[in-house]
Amino acid sequence: MTRLQFKLLKVGHCSHPECIAQRGGRWASMLFPALCGLLRHPQRGWMLFDTGYSAHFMDATAPFPERLYRWTTPFSLPPEEMLTAQLQRLGIAPGDIAHVVISHLHGDHIAGLRDFPNARLITMRGELEAMDQRSRFGNLSHGTLPALLPPDFRQRVVYAEDAAQVSLPAELKPFEHGFDLFGDGSVLAVHLPGHSRGQLGIVFRQEDDRLTFMSADACWSMAALREDRGPTWLARRIFDRNDQYQDTFRRLRQMQAGSGAPWLIPSHCAQTWKAYDDSTR
Protein backbone atom coordinates (compact mmCIF):
# COMPACT_ATOMS: atom_id res chain seq x y z
CA MET A 1 0.00 0.00 0.00
CA THR A 2 1.41 3.38 -1.02
CA ARG A 3 2.06 5.60 2.02
CA LEU A 4 1.08 9.26 2.02
CA GLN A 5 2.50 12.38 3.54
CA PHE A 6 -0.21 13.88 5.75
CA LYS A 7 -0.90 17.09 7.58
CA LEU A 8 -4.06 18.03 9.46
CA LEU A 9 -5.11 21.67 9.02
CA LYS A 10 -7.65 23.80 10.87
CA VAL A 11 -9.36 26.27 8.55
CA GLY A 12 -11.55 28.39 10.80
CA HIS A 13 -14.16 27.33 13.30
CA CYS A 14 -17.78 27.90 14.16
CA SER A 15 -19.42 28.20 17.55
CA HIS A 16 -22.56 26.56 18.84
CA PRO A 17 -24.10 25.94 22.22
CA GLU A 18 -22.90 22.44 23.13
CA CYS A 19 -26.44 21.32 23.92
CA ILE A 20 -27.50 21.84 20.31
CA ALA A 21 -24.77 19.61 18.93
CA GLN A 22 -25.05 16.75 21.37
CA ARG A 23 -27.46 15.37 23.90
CA GLY A 24 -26.59 16.10 27.50
CA GLY A 25 -24.51 19.10 26.45
CA ARG A 26 -24.41 22.44 28.24
CA TRP A 27 -25.64 25.83 27.09
CA ALA A 28 -22.08 27.16 27.00
CA SER A 29 -20.81 27.86 23.50
CA MET A 30 -18.35 25.36 22.12
CA LEU A 31 -15.89 25.90 19.31
CA PHE A 32 -16.03 23.45 16.46
CA PRO A 33 -12.88 23.56 14.31
CA ALA A 34 -13.23 23.00 10.57
CA LEU A 35 -10.52 20.40 9.91
CA CYS A 36 -9.09 19.47 6.51
CA GLY A 37 -6.53 16.93 5.41
CA LEU A 38 -3.54 17.76 3.20
CA LEU A 39 -2.08 14.65 1.60
CA ARG A 40 0.77 14.08 -0.81
CA HIS A 41 0.76 11.03 -3.03
CA PRO A 42 4.23 10.16 -4.36
CA GLN A 43 2.97 10.15 -7.98
CA ARG A 44 -0.38 11.97 -7.92
CA GLY A 45 0.85 14.97 -5.97
CA TRP A 46 -1.12 17.12 -3.58
CA MET A 47 -4.65 16.35 -2.49
CA LEU A 48 -7.08 17.87 0.00
CA PHE A 49 -9.84 16.29 2.02
CA ASP A 50 -12.31 19.21 2.31
CA THR A 51 -11.43 22.90 2.41
CA GLY A 52 -13.04 24.36 5.55
CA TYR A 53 -14.18 28.00 5.59
CA SER A 54 -13.02 30.74 3.22
CA ALA A 55 -13.85 34.30 2.22
CA HIS A 56 -16.25 32.82 -0.36
CA PHE A 57 -18.44 31.76 2.54
CA MET A 58 -19.12 35.46 3.25
CA ASP A 59 -20.24 36.02 -0.36
CA ALA A 60 -22.44 32.94 -0.41
CA THR A 61 -24.15 33.93 2.83
CA ALA A 62 -24.55 37.66 2.00
CA PRO A 63 -28.07 37.48 0.47
CA PHE A 64 -31.23 36.39 2.23
CA PRO A 65 -32.21 33.74 3.03
CA GLU A 66 -28.62 32.36 2.99
CA ARG A 67 -27.58 34.96 5.59
CA LEU A 68 -29.48 32.89 8.14
CA TYR A 69 -26.69 30.28 7.88
CA ARG A 70 -24.15 32.84 9.11
CA TRP A 71 -26.46 34.01 11.88
CA THR A 72 -27.31 30.59 13.24
CA THR A 73 -23.77 29.25 12.91
CA PRO A 74 -21.36 32.12 13.56
CA PHE A 75 -17.91 31.37 12.23
CA SER A 76 -14.44 32.80 12.51
CA LEU A 77 -11.55 32.59 10.04
CA PRO A 78 -8.37 34.37 11.17
CA PRO A 79 -6.27 35.41 8.12
CA GLU A 80 -3.42 33.08 9.06
CA GLU A 81 -5.85 30.15 9.04
CA MET A 82 -7.03 30.72 5.49
CA LEU A 83 -6.30 27.54 3.56
CA THR A 84 -4.51 29.31 0.70
CA ALA A 85 -2.32 31.15 3.25
CA GLN A 86 -1.48 27.92 5.08
CA LEU A 87 -0.62 26.19 1.79
CA GLN A 88 1.52 29.13 0.71
CA ARG A 89 3.55 28.82 3.92
CA LEU A 90 4.15 25.19 2.96
CA GLY A 91 5.27 26.22 -0.54
CA ILE A 92 2.13 24.91 -2.24
CA ALA A 93 0.34 27.05 -4.85
CA PRO A 94 -3.45 26.69 -5.36
CA GLY A 95 -2.81 25.29 -8.85
CA ASP A 96 -0.69 22.48 -7.33
CA ILE A 97 -3.71 20.85 -5.72
CA ALA A 98 -4.58 18.01 -8.09
CA HIS A 99 -7.55 16.52 -6.21
CA VAL A 100 -10.04 17.55 -3.56
CA VAL A 101 -12.11 14.83 -1.95
CA ILE A 102 -15.35 16.49 -0.89
CA SER A 103 -16.70 14.75 2.22
CA HIS A 104 -20.10 16.35 1.61
CA LEU A 105 -21.59 19.59 0.33
CA HIS A 106 -22.14 21.44 3.64
CA GLY A 107 -20.83 25.00 3.47
CA ASP A 108 -18.14 24.58 6.10
CA HIS A 109 -16.50 21.79 4.06
CA ILE A 110 -16.58 23.22 0.54
CA ALA A 111 -16.17 27.00 0.99
CA GLY A 112 -12.64 26.92 -0.43
CA LEU A 113 -13.33 24.86 -3.58
CA ARG A 114 -13.24 27.93 -5.85
CA ASP A 115 -9.60 28.50 -4.90
CA PHE A 116 -8.30 25.32 -6.57
CA PRO A 117 -8.76 25.71 -10.36
CA ASN A 118 -6.86 22.58 -11.41
CA ALA A 119 -8.30 20.12 -8.93
CA ARG A 120 -10.48 17.19 -9.83
CA LEU A 121 -13.37 17.30 -7.39
CA ILE A 122 -14.32 13.92 -5.96
CA THR A 123 -17.78 13.29 -4.53
CA MET A 124 -20.66 10.79 -4.81
CA ARG A 125 -23.56 11.08 -7.25
CA GLY A 126 -26.09 10.92 -4.43
CA GLU A 127 -24.61 14.03 -2.83
CA LEU A 128 -25.15 16.09 -5.97
CA GLU A 129 -28.56 14.56 -6.65
CA ALA A 130 -29.74 15.51 -3.16
CA MET A 131 -28.65 19.11 -3.80
CA ASP A 132 -30.23 19.23 -7.27
CA GLN A 133 -33.55 17.87 -5.98
CA ARG A 134 -33.92 20.48 -3.25
CA SER A 135 -35.18 24.05 -3.49
CA ARG A 136 -33.04 27.01 -2.45
CA PHE A 137 -34.66 26.94 1.00
CA GLY A 138 -34.38 23.17 1.12
CA ASN A 139 -30.65 23.35 0.52
CA LEU A 140 -30.21 26.12 3.06
CA SER A 141 -32.05 24.17 5.74
CA HIS A 142 -29.72 21.25 4.98
CA GLY A 143 -26.58 23.39 5.34
CA THR A 144 -25.85 23.28 1.61
CA LEU A 145 -24.78 26.40 -0.30
CA PRO A 146 -24.63 25.64 -4.06
CA ALA A 147 -23.10 29.10 -4.70
CA LEU A 148 -19.84 27.80 -3.19
CA LEU A 149 -19.30 25.36 -6.05
CA PRO A 150 -16.93 26.62 -8.78
CA PRO A 151 -18.72 27.50 -12.07
CA ASP A 152 -16.98 24.60 -13.84
CA PHE A 153 -17.75 22.14 -11.06
CA ARG A 154 -19.68 19.76 -13.33
CA GLN A 155 -16.74 19.55 -15.75
CA ARG A 156 -14.27 18.73 -13.02
CA VAL A 157 -16.34 16.41 -10.85
CA VAL A 158 -15.25 12.77 -10.49
CA TYR A 159 -17.53 10.24 -8.86
CA ALA A 160 -15.99 8.07 -6.17
CA GLU A 161 -18.28 5.16 -7.00
CA ASP A 162 -16.77 4.96 -10.52
CA ALA A 163 -13.52 3.79 -8.92
CA ALA A 164 -13.06 0.07 -8.23
CA GLN A 165 -14.74 -1.20 -5.09
CA VAL A 166 -12.25 -2.96 -2.82
CA SER A 167 -12.21 -4.56 0.65
CA LEU A 168 -11.18 -2.25 3.46
CA PRO A 169 -8.38 -3.23 5.89
CA ALA A 170 -9.63 -5.52 8.66
CA GLU A 171 -9.05 -2.76 11.25
CA LEU A 172 -11.99 -0.91 9.71
CA LYS A 173 -14.55 -3.60 10.46
CA PRO A 174 -17.59 -3.43 10.39
CA PHE A 175 -16.97 -1.12 7.42
CA GLU A 176 -16.28 -3.53 4.58
CA HIS A 177 -15.89 -1.82 1.23
CA GLY A 178 -14.31 1.33 -0.07
CA PHE A 179 -13.62 2.95 -3.45
CA ASP A 180 -9.99 2.78 -4.52
CA LEU A 181 -9.65 6.36 -5.76
CA PHE A 182 -6.22 6.04 -7.44
CA GLY A 183 -6.31 2.33 -8.27
CA ASP A 184 -3.29 1.62 -6.05
CA GLY A 185 -4.97 1.20 -2.66
CA SER A 186 -3.44 4.46 -1.37
CA VAL A 187 -6.70 6.33 -0.70
CA LEU A 188 -9.94 4.46 -0.08
CA ALA A 189 -13.17 6.45 0.02
CA VAL A 190 -15.82 5.11 2.40
CA HIS A 191 -19.51 5.94 2.05
CA LEU A 192 -20.83 7.27 5.39
CA PRO A 193 -24.51 8.00 4.74
CA GLY A 194 -26.94 9.67 7.09
CA HIS A 195 -25.49 13.09 7.89
CA SER A 196 -25.83 13.68 4.16
CA ARG A 197 -26.75 11.32 1.33
CA GLY A 198 -23.34 10.83 -0.23
CA GLN A 199 -20.98 11.65 2.64
CA LEU A 200 -17.47 10.26 2.12
CA GLY A 201 -14.67 9.50 4.53
CA ILE A 202 -11.15 8.55 3.42
CA VAL A 203 -8.79 5.85 4.69
CA PHE A 204 -5.05 5.86 4.00
CA ARG A 205 -1.70 4.95 5.51
CA GLN A 206 0.67 7.70 6.46
CA GLU A 207 4.40 7.48 5.84
CA ASP A 208 4.88 6.16 9.38
CA ASP A 209 2.38 3.39 8.51
CA ARG A 210 -0.34 4.85 10.72
CA LEU A 211 -3.77 3.85 9.41
CA THR A 212 -5.85 7.03 9.31
CA PHE A 213 -9.59 7.48 8.79
CA MET A 214 -11.00 10.97 8.20
CA SER A 215 -14.68 10.51 8.99
CA ALA A 216 -16.13 13.95 8.22
CA ASP A 217 -19.38 14.58 10.16
CA ALA A 218 -20.32 10.95 10.85
CA CYS A 219 -19.82 11.94 14.53
CA TRP A 220 -19.15 15.39 15.98
CA SER A 221 -16.35 14.41 18.31
CA MET A 222 -14.42 11.49 19.74
CA ALA A 223 -16.04 12.16 23.13
CA ALA A 224 -19.54 11.92 21.63
CA LEU A 225 -18.54 8.63 20.02
CA ARG A 226 -16.96 7.22 23.20
CA GLU A 227 -19.88 8.24 25.36
CA ASP A 228 -22.45 7.20 22.76
CA ARG A 229 -23.97 10.67 22.74
CA GLY A 230 -25.86 11.28 19.53
CA PRO A 231 -26.90 14.67 18.20
CA THR A 232 -30.00 16.48 19.41
CA TRP A 233 -33.21 16.74 17.40
CA LEU A 234 -32.16 20.25 16.38
CA ALA A 235 -28.86 19.10 14.87
CA ARG A 236 -30.60 16.11 13.29
CA ARG A 237 -32.87 18.39 11.28
CA ILE A 238 -30.11 19.04 8.76
CA PHE A 239 -29.45 15.31 8.29
CA ASP A 240 -30.44 13.44 5.16
CA ARG A 241 -31.60 10.37 7.09
CA ASN A 242 -31.37 9.90 10.83
CA ASP A 243 -31.68 6.09 10.73
CA GLN A 244 -28.63 5.93 8.46
CA TYR A 245 -26.75 8.39 10.66
CA GLN A 246 -27.39 6.11 13.65
CA ASP A 247 -26.21 3.08 11.70
CA THR A 248 -22.99 4.79 10.56
CA PHE A 249 -22.40 6.07 14.13
CA ARG A 250 -22.88 2.55 15.53
CA ARG A 251 -20.36 1.16 13.05
CA LEU A 252 -17.80 3.77 14.05
CA ARG A 253 -18.26 2.81 17.71
CA GLN A 254 -17.86 -0.86 16.87
CA MET A 255 -14.72 -0.13 14.82
CA GLN A 256 -13.18 1.91 17.65
CA ALA A 257 -13.83 -0.92 20.13
CA GLY A 258 -11.90 -3.35 17.92
CA SER A 259 -8.18 -4.00 18.12
CA GLY A 260 -5.89 -1.86 15.98
CA ALA A 261 -8.58 0.75 15.35
CA PRO A 262 -7.35 3.50 12.97
CA TRP A 263 -6.65 7.07 13.94
CA LEU A 264 -10.13 8.49 13.53
CA ILE A 265 -10.45 12.18 12.66
CA PRO A 266 -13.96 13.69 12.91
CA SER A 267 -13.96 17.02 11.05
CA HIS A 268 -15.13 19.11 14.00
CA CYS A 269 -13.47 17.43 16.99
CA ALA A 270 -11.70 20.11 19.08
CA GLN A 271 -9.95 17.49 21.20
CA THR A 272 -8.49 15.75 18.13
CA TRP A 273 -7.23 19.08 16.81
CA LYS A 274 -5.66 20.11 20.14
CA ALA A 275 -3.84 16.77 20.54
CA TYR A 276 -2.52 16.99 16.96
CA ASP A 277 -1.57 20.67 17.23
CA ASP A 278 0.25 20.10 20.56
CA SER A 279 2.14 17.12 19.13
CA THR A 280 3.38 19.02 16.08
CA ARG A 281 4.45 22.26 17.77
Ligand SMILES: [Zn+2]
Ligand atom coordinates in the same frame (compact mmCIF):
# COMPACT_ATOMS: atom_id res chain seq x y z
ZN1 LIG B 1 -21.86 18.56 7.73
